[in-house]
Amino acid sequence: MEDQFHHLSTGPLLLICAGAIATLLFLILKVKLHAVVALTIVSLATAFVARIPTAEIMDALLGGLGETLGEIALLIAFGVMFARLIEFSGGTKVLVDALVNRLGEKRAPLALGIASLVFGIPIFFDAAFLVMLPLYLGVARRLGGGILLYVLGPTAALSMMHMMMPPHPGVTTASILLGADIGLVMLFGLLVGIIGWFFGGHLLGCWMGRRLVLPIPEAFAGGSRVDEPYTATGETAGASGTSTDVATRVDTKVKAPSVPTLLALICLPLVLILLNTGSTMLARTGVLDEDAAWVQVLQVLGSTTIALLITVVVASYVLGTRRGTATVLIEDMLDSSLKPIASVLLVVGAGGMFAGVLEASGIDDALANTIDASGLPLPAAMFLICGIMSAAVGSTTVSVTTAAGLMGATVAAADLNPVQLAALVLVMAGGSGILPHVNDAGFWLMSRLLGMTVTQTLKTWTIVKTMIGVYAAMAASLIYIVAGL
Template identity: 35%
Template sequence: MNYLLMLSVIAGIASLLILVLYFKFPAFIALLMASIVTALIAGLPAQKMIVTIQEGMGSTLGFVATIVGLGAMFGAILEKSGGADAIARYLIKKAGLKKSPLALGFTGLIISIPVFFDVAFILLIPIIYSIQKNTRKSLLLYAMPLLAGLAFGHAFIPPTPGPIAVAEIIGAEIGWVILTSILIGIPTVILCGVLFGKFIAKQIYIYSPEQTLLTSSEDSYSNKQLPSFGLTIGIVFLPIFLILLNTTFNAGLFKVDNAFLIQVVAFIGHPFSALVIANIVAWILLGIKKGYSANELSKISIQSMAPAGAIILVTGAGGVFKQVLVDTGAGKLLAELLLHAGVSVIFFAYLSAAIIRLLQGSATVAMITAASLLAPLLIAGMYSPLQMAALVAAIAAGATIFSHVNDSGFWLVKQYLGLTENQTFKSWSLMTLLISVVAGLLASLIFYIGS
């Protein structure tokens, strides 16, 4: 065994954690420096190292930057137009107060696909306050399902940045990732959000704060009429439908002999095209038709690039780390060690993401680092498209594990729900642990079914 290569991997991960936890370096710089440390210890020549950095960054961002950018703009228009609020209000109205926790769980699952977790939570929490004041039941009965849906959708379902980045790094097809994540998401949100919410609400009674800095949702859209539920839900699922349509054609589920039709579906069903189409439709129907000027929509789109830019850079640095592992041969050595030790590749995917998440707090960094470690272990064609999608889900499940004090989401939930630290551990942190375990088990089941 080449102990120097193993040392390089260990040193790379250790340097990443030290730079993030102790020196508070941005994840982008920390991942690049960890890649350089790994390359130097493994003995990669300086000239080759530069080429490796360029290849890793370029090959990853060629796909991810476009998807994340388009997804961020799409989500921003949905948010500013009131589309997220329209979906929540419609589902709760149809479900009624008794079934509102279930409606909130699915609201979170849908809204978090185009809208970032923290934005969606702050946007929808006035609705949670309102329901609690009407029913006088614990706020957690309604908050937990919403948070479960938001947490799952944000970590598992493209075009959110995490699963997009992981899919690109390990080479999974986006359509299969979407399909697999939806199959896992529905039972996970019901078990870990709705049912757990009922349980924890009986243990911890929390009421809505009398005063809050949040504005009411009716006042947050410049008095413009909210879009209809049908229109909004159609626009949200438009890119997903197009991508899944292309996936079903590629999988041969439909027998189509028309070459032109196959080419059209392949074009509009590519994630690039699907999100461009969705942005155009949202720009017109949720923007222009609802009274927004072109300048207002342009400003909304530009502002959405700020959080997206940081995620894009971190993803690119993760691609560099993966390429270093490939070019040094460290990834191949790691694969051989796991094979001899009898460690399942899906267990490694889950465990590596979970450990990194617990240590440094960021789910995105955990997912990208775990994907970078996993990618060199995967031989082309060795696993089916369904198995590759299950690996993405396993990484997302591992990266969701037990949010605690080093995670900004922990403090966001604590603040807006008015919880103590202990109550936040017993509710939010425990719920993320349940999501991680349930989703991880379902991902493993799908992985073995797909073999």
């Protein structure tokens, strides 16, 4: 489609991008227009102004919408179901008690962050966030002080691993395109990732969490009513004598699940995804036959969506049926868990639609060409390309892979050593995650699931994610400089 836009120069494209983002923020923050409506209006207007052929405008709009929802809709649905099953069974309280009793209340945010670093290495950010969210909120409910204190830092850890560590797609593809050694990228990626997360995620996230105290979001506030009796008819009698929602009923005579059981369930998708990653890498290197039926089965079962689906099915039995909970109760509970996420899905999809239009307009090439012609040092140029592109198109993967493809010849001509190449990839990875805002699916995921306004999300998540990227890129740049001496 890019040949359709050759008549638009770099300057107008950059102005269109800046104007579209400014208009969108104005409609959402000042006019108070619903995000879905504002995103749709601005996406359509941007398509016309960018001179996307009229016959292709709907394809650009629906393509961005469908691609985003196709990747994330089932992840969100299965993730919320799994979170509700753990909450319903009393598992969140068990995990929180074990964590706090072992590490102490003061170190709870740090403990959650370290656990998230480990959990985020093999699992995509969206899936890992949804699996870990009930634990974050459970700690917040137990210790108090608002949700952000226990969510910002750990979520930044998940995001950092998504940006810095293979097998995540952006950094992996960039490594391949630039010819960097994957092993070195993983080694230094873990180092700079931990540095960036600790300073930009943990310390800054704790500071913000103490300053902005937010309640548990409505979608997760119910919890398991372990303090209410379970009647023979399946209804719980509250203090007023009225029955409560079926999704909050739980038989208090049933013992809560054990910590090993809960950890096994949380690690189940991790193991399945690792099987997918391992079999895929071995097949590509020729160790395994990629056409073998069992290899293909492992790859399907270990795909993120299927892994979460299997986890929900297993958790329904282990945390529900096996403990004597009626299947109709489980069904109703899972159904009620989906109701609060309808708005989340629509907003996330609309954000993908806006990003799709910006990408279709050719903004990525315009940005890369502008920075490439600036004469900046290579690490600074690559960081700026990825950072500005991230702010423009709202995708970590698109930003870093596009930059690697466009700048491959320049990097090859620089004749870098293996350590410099690995460090440069990590500089790009740091830049690819900065300035998330209204065109980023993860931005809306954080905003809607945590019950934050757009302004609150910009003041917290946007700043935290930007800072982890900046700190990581600074650490990677230092490695690049030292390796070149």
